[in-house]
Amino acid sequence: MLVERLAEVEERLRAACRRAGRARNEVTLVAVTKTVSAETAALLPGLGACDLGESRPQELWHKAAVVQGARWHLIGHLQRNKIERTLPLIERIHSVDSARLLQALEEACKRAARTLPALLEVNASGEASKNGFAPEEVGSLAEIVAKLQHLRIDGLMTMAAHAEDPEKTRPTFAALRKLRDRLANEWGRALPHLSMGMSNDFEIAVEEGATMVRLGTVLFEGLEG
Numbered sequence: 001m002l003v004e005r006l007a008e009v010e011e012r013l014r015a016a017c018r019r020a021g022r023a024r025n026e027v028t029l030v031a032v033t034k035t036v037s038a039e040t041a042a043l044l045p046g047l048g049a050c051d052l053g054e055s056r057p058q059e060l061w062h063k064a065a066v067v068q069g070a071r072w073h074l075i076g077h078l079q080r081n082k083i084e085r086t087l088p089l090i091e092r093i094h095s096v097d098s099a100r101l102l103q104a105l106e107e108a109c110k111r112a113a114r115t116l117p118a119l120l121e122v123n124a125s126g127e128a129s130k131n132g133f134a135p136e137e138v139g140s141l142a143e144i145v146a147k148l149q150h151l152r153i154d155g156l157m158t159m160a161a162h163a164e165d166p167e168k169t170r171p172t173f174a175a176l177r178k179l180r181d182r183l184a185n186e187w188g189r190a191l192p193h194l195s196m197g198m199s200n201d202f203e204i205a206v207e208e209g210a211t212m213v214r215l216g217t218v219l220f221e222g223l224e225g
């Protein structure tokens with residue numbers, strides 16, 4: 001049952017935080033609902049899981065219309081022609097993956113007279129199949145980021161390459177943290193957030209400094225079958 005899955009994940013998050021000498025409230029659980037129905041997603045806020053993530057904008061539109069009391073995170077690619085409809089529904093975007101999207105989101109936020117917390121997606125594992133800025137490319141966004149007034153870049157996001165042994169993902173997560181430290185220093189701004197860790201590797205990510213973990217499979221696999 002969903003309640004039990006949430007409790008198991010909560011216990012694993014607590015244990016990972018304890019090992020890392022971190023407080024549990026430093027890490028936000030983002031429940032990734034892309035594989036479940038809106039009806040199942042709608043149960044989550046009542047069970048204390050209010051931060052929900054979707055990777056496809058259309059799916060987010062659909063679920064946001066049904067689910068009450070959630071804070072929605074867009075965690076996948078956003079095409080510019082979907083910004084207008086998506087922006088009013090989300091609390092944060094984890095997946096800013098181009099300079100053009102940065103600019104387009106800034107303009108849309110300005111028109112809507114709101115701010116939007118946002119993370120730059122980094123392709124830290126270097127896989128061709130993954131979106132995001134190359135690690136060596138992010139530094140060149142300095143000028144653009146400094147000029148943003150409505151989009152608030154406050155950290156980085158990555159996906160590690162899938163590995164049978166989650167320990168193998170540790171260097172990717174450590175590299176994202178080091179890149180964050182370097183950029184924060186160079187840009188002279190706080191970048192407190194690291195969105196990293198999925199079902200297979202979230203405990204390692206927490207040990208390496210994740211402030212948001214994005215979990216789907218571990219919460220939902222087999223539940224609706």
Ligand SMILES: *Cc1c(COP(=O)(O)O)cnc(C)c1O
Pocket residue numbers: 032034055075076159198199200214215216217218
């Ligand atoms: C699907 C997805 C997740 C969740 O992955 P699981 O392995 O099912 O936990 C996390 N982040 C992104 C960007 C995703 O698309």
